[in-house]
Amino acid sequence: MTTPPRPQVGQSILSLSTPLPLIDEVRLAANIARVQAYLDSHGLAFRPHIKTHKIPAIAKAQEAAGARGINCQKITEAEVFADAGFEDILITFNILGPEKRDRLKALNDRIASLKVVADSMVTVDGLSARFAGAKPLAVLVECDTGAGRCGVQDPAAAVALAQAIASADGLTFAGLLTYPKAHDEATVEAFFASAIASLKALGIPCPIVSHGGTPSLFSAHHVSSATEHRAGTYVYNDRAMARSGHCTLDDCAMQVLATVVARPTPGRAVLDAGSKALTSDLLGFSDYGLIVDYPDAVITGLSEEHGVVDLSRVTGPRPEIGDKVRIVPNHTCVVSNLFDVMTFHRDGVVTRVEDVAARGLVW
Amino acid sequence: MTTPPRPQVGQSILSLSTPLPLIDEVRLAANIARVQAYLDSHGLAFRPHIKTHKIPAIAKAQEAAGARGINCQKITEAEVFADAGFEDILITFNILGPEKRDRLKALNDRIASLKVVADSMVTVDGLSARFAGAKPLAVLVECDTGAGRCGVQDPAAAVALAQAIASADGLTFAGLLTYPKAHDEATVEAFFASAIASLKALGIPCPIVSHGGTPSLFSAHHVSSATEHRAGTYVYNDRAMARSGHCTLDDCAMQVLATVVARPTPGRAVLDAGSKALTSDLLGFSDYGLIVDYPDAVITGLSEEHGVVDLSRVTGPRPEIGDKVRIVPNHTCVVSNLFDVMTFHRDGVVTRVEDVAARGLVW
Known part of the structure; x- marks a missing residue:
């Protein structure tokens, strides 16, 4: 059997075959340190979301910097990280169905602190039936504060669901959580304040108030009731985070190395x-990533293994066949999810190759 | 260590945890048979593109139906399929760089027939330098007949590159190839006819004329010079292929099983x-897949593990929390690429679970 190609420690990144996502160790460490320092300075606990990297070694670096616990989106992610020794895991998902509840129970029995979210009585009733008589499962109420995804719609509904969780067999009410609309801390603040006041009046403790997201991370201190912040993308950063104002392009630790494989016309290059390397995520952009070496080049279209680049606005030298270029992807989290291994470098020399341990699992 | 979840043969698909892509064995077999019968009836050889499934067992079924050789897009895909016993492999990519050329040479030395494409002298010169003195590598000239991706731009350029290949050390000229713009067989026909006439006048044999793509597969016989057709997506089919007229929605062998995890408002469901299950590929649609159980529901947005569904146009019963729904993805090939295993069923009962063996490799 052929051995799959794998970059070697000590190789120059310019000698690596492409396409290949690369993580700059210096930027990675700076991203971890900068966010932790900000949240420390505001007395907010930090719970990094591992969906961005899916690599236990990165989460250990986040923990070493001061993070308290981790955030997963799937049970299988949580299992991989529990296997790697993580004992405080929040899964921000409504867990439904007997197989998932069985695995959730097994996970709860073997780590110190497992928490999930719920936004409906269907989720709560299912969890309660499975955890009754067992080690209780901590459940937070997910609140929709404007992002329009999951979550109860108003503070009264949050309080009602909190009461139901607090009185359900097998469950403990652990707090409130939101994945907010970016740059709208006032709405989050008002939602949480109202719910917390009602819970207090009812004598229901609300130990965790969990706010989240990278885009408005550096505004997290405007939500005064929050006890913790969750964020994933900040660790690598990407073009969308730079546009949101969270970081600059120089803070983007991930770049995808690609090769110009064709120059069919003077105005067209093909990468x-x-x-299957960049994903089709646009996140509001009209093109598929920024070529840092040729910022006036536009990746106008992707097929599965080709990127078509319009060079017509490039003044000066244009890339030639065989040239390698570096691309800041629109969305780093989905790029991570495409590759079995991630390659790290310092000053262009490969430092390590990590398995993307929690990717590819069916759920 | 926790064992990853894996569906079991004999399970009902309705009992499976989600999200999970499923392949209907009956539709799969029918897709393979229908396309092979059509191409057989026109005397066209068929070379299936394995990028869609990346599973050797599926390619063996395609071969058993009458396919002659396979098409890969990456060397690592070709290596996986060579390991599985395939001896006739065409890689439709400009191969550049020393590491890739070394692996290509190792592959050429161990299978009966390896072929690649080139659209520039840079690619040809690199291959010639590596293969000089070794078992010759067969190279086809890639022609851009209107798709606007790779390929020489006109028949004269195709002929010039063919001459260069034919006279290059270590290489043999194997023919012409195009990935066409859909539904424009006349342009392909004219391009090929002109190049073939010139090659004939020069005394350069052109054994293979390779046409491709699923969208216009059933018009392949309008390119009279073609000796073979390549197609990948037809094997599973998807919403984009149904829109193109290649198939109906009932021919889509892949459906993604998902669960309604939240109903935050009367008009909104969240899957x-x-x-990370459907991909962001739109392929011209404005939504992210068709929910076959609720065709008037619209998947308006995706985050990584959530799909937000607008139910406002659904008359009659709306899906409830915990309900499972089946989604025909916009683009099946990129969904395959997200999962380590693929689950097959017949009449809703799991028949087998195959490793997606050629996914996740770095290049």
Whole structure:
């Protein structure tokens, strides 16, 4: 059997075959330190979301910097990280169905602190039936404060669900949580304040108030009731985070290395990075990533293994066949999810190759 | 260590945890048979593109139906399929760089027939330098007949590159190839006819004329010079292929099973299938897949593990929390690429679970 190609420690990144996502160790460490220092300065606990990297070694670096616990989106992610020794895991998802509840119970029995969220009585009733008589499961109420995804719609509904959790067999009410609309801390603040006041009046303790997201991370201190912040993307950063004002392009630790494989016309280059390397995530952009070496080049279209680049606005030298270029992807979290291994470098020399341990699992 | 969840043969698909892509064995077999019968009836050889499934067992079924050789897009894909016993492999990519050329040479030395494409002298010169003195590598000239991706721009350029290949050390000229713009067989026909006439006048044999793509597969016979057709997506089919007229929605062998995890408002459902299950590929649609159980529901947005569904146009019963729904993805090939295993069923009972063997490799 052929051995899959794998970059070697000590190789120059310019000698690596492409397409390949690369993580700059210096930027990675700076991103971890900068966010932790900000949240420390405001007395907010930090719970990094591992969906961005899915690599236990990165989460250990986040923990070493001061993070308290981790955030997962899937049970299988949580299992991989529990296997790696993490004992405080929040899964921000409504867990439904007997197989998932069984695995959740097994996980709860073997780590110190497992928490999930719920936004409906269907989720709560299912969890309660499975955890009754067992080690209790901590459940937070997910609140929709404007992002329009999951979550109860108003503070009264949050309080009613909190009461139901607090009185349910097998469950403990652990607090409130939101994944907010970016740059709208006032709405989050008002939602949480109202719910917390009602819970207090009812004598229901609310130990955790969990706020989240990278785009408005550096505004997290405007939500005064929050006890913790969750964020994932900040660790690598990407083009969308730079546009949101969270970081600059120089803070983007991930770049996808690609090769110009064709120059069919003077105005067109074709890269070996397509939707199976960059993904089709636009996140509001009209093109598929920023070529840092040629910022006036536009990745206008992707097929699965090709990226078509419009060079017509590039003044000066244009890339030639065989040239390698570096791309800041629109969305780093989905790029991580495409590759079995992630390659790290310092000053262009490979430092380590990590398995993306929690990717590819069916749920 | 926790064992990853894996569906079991004999399970009902309705009992499976989600999100999960499923392949209907009956539709799969029918897709393979229908396309093979059509191409057989026109005397066209068929070379299936394995990028869609990346599973050797599926390629063996395609071969058993009559396919001659396979098409890969990456060397690592070709290596996986060579390990599985495939001896006739065409890699439709400009191969550049010393590491890739070394692996290509190792592959050429161990299978009966390896072929690649080139659209520039840079690619040809690199291959020639590596293969000089070794078992010759077969190279086809890639022609851009209107798709606007890779390929020489006109028949004269195709002929010039063919001459260069034919006279290059270590290489043999194997023919012409295009990935066409859909539904424009006349342009392909004219391009090929002109190049073939010139090659003939020069005394350069052109054994293979390779046409491709699923969208216009059933028009392949309009390119009279073609000796073979390549297609990948047809094997599973998807919403984009149904729109193109290649198939109906009932021919889509892949459906993604998802669960309604939240109903935050009367008009909104949230699924556990996001961009890490469906991908963000729109392919011209404005939504992210078709929920076959609720065709008037619209998947308006995806985050990584959530799909937000607008139910406002659904008359009659709306899906409830815990309900499972089946989604025809916009683009099946990129969904395959997200999962380590693929689950097959017949009449709703799991028949087998195959490793997606050629996914996740760095290049």
